[in-house]
Amino acid sequence: MAGEKILIVDDNPDTVTILSAILRKGGYTTIIARDGEEALRKTEETRPALILLDLMMPKMDGLQVCERIRDNPALRKTIIFFLTARGDSASKSRAIALEAKEYIIKPFTPREILEKVQYHLSLSDPPLFFPSFTFLIGLLGRLVHLGSWMRLCSVRRRFRPKHPSLRI
Numbered sequence: 001m002a003g004e005k006i007l008i009v010d011d012n013p014d015t016v017t018i019l020s021a022i023l024r025k026g027g028y029t030t031i032i033a034r035d036g037e038e039a040l041r042k043t044e045e046t047r048p049a050l051i052l053l054d055l056m057m058p059k060m061d062g063l064q065v066c067e068r069i070r071d072n073p074a075l076r077k078t079i080i081f082f083l084t085a086r087g088d089s090a091s092k093s094r095a096i097a098l099e100a101k102e103y104i105i106k107p108f109t110p111r112e113i114l115e116k117v118q119y120h121l122s123l124s125d126p127p128l129f130f131p132s133f134t135f136l137i138g139l140l141g142r143l144v145h146l147g148s149w150m151r152l153c154s155v156r157r158r159f160r161p162k163h164p165s166l167r168i
Contacts, residue, residue: 004049004121007031009039009065010083011057015106019052019083022110023117036060040068043075049121052113053100055084055091063091066098079120083108 033039081102
């Protein structure tokens with residue numbers, strides 16, 4: 001929803017300028033923090049609807065900031081996106097464990113940022129887990145397999161021989 005407050009947390013002034021311009025153009029109010037400590041303070045003061053959080057920052061990294069926000073019951077439901085140059089699986093796994101809604105690897109496109117922000121802010125009660133497309137395809141495959149197995153069992157029951165000596 002346009003007009004919502006979004007906290008941008010990044011130590012790189014160029015990234016902050018770009019993100020701020022993208023979000024302001026989308027109708028959002030932006031708040032800036034340059035490090036983890038400032039991010040925690042501004043989160044408490046302004047209660048943003050969404051936080052764009054860099055992973056690698058001075059004083060306190062993004063994962064530590066996210067952990068502290070999740071530990072605060074008043075801020076627990078704040079939507080958090082990680083914006084980072086790190087694409088390693090350990091960082092992604094930890095971000096997911098901390099209930100981050102998005103893990104965006106730099107460089108990003110303005111459209112990508114705006115679409116994801118709009119989508120997550122449009123949800124009235126955002127889900128804790130956003131399944132990936134691959135996960136959904138795998139789940140669909142398992143359901144199809146289960147359905148085939150269930151049909152096979154029902155066919156076997158219908159054509160079961162009446163005489164016990166003919167059963168396998």
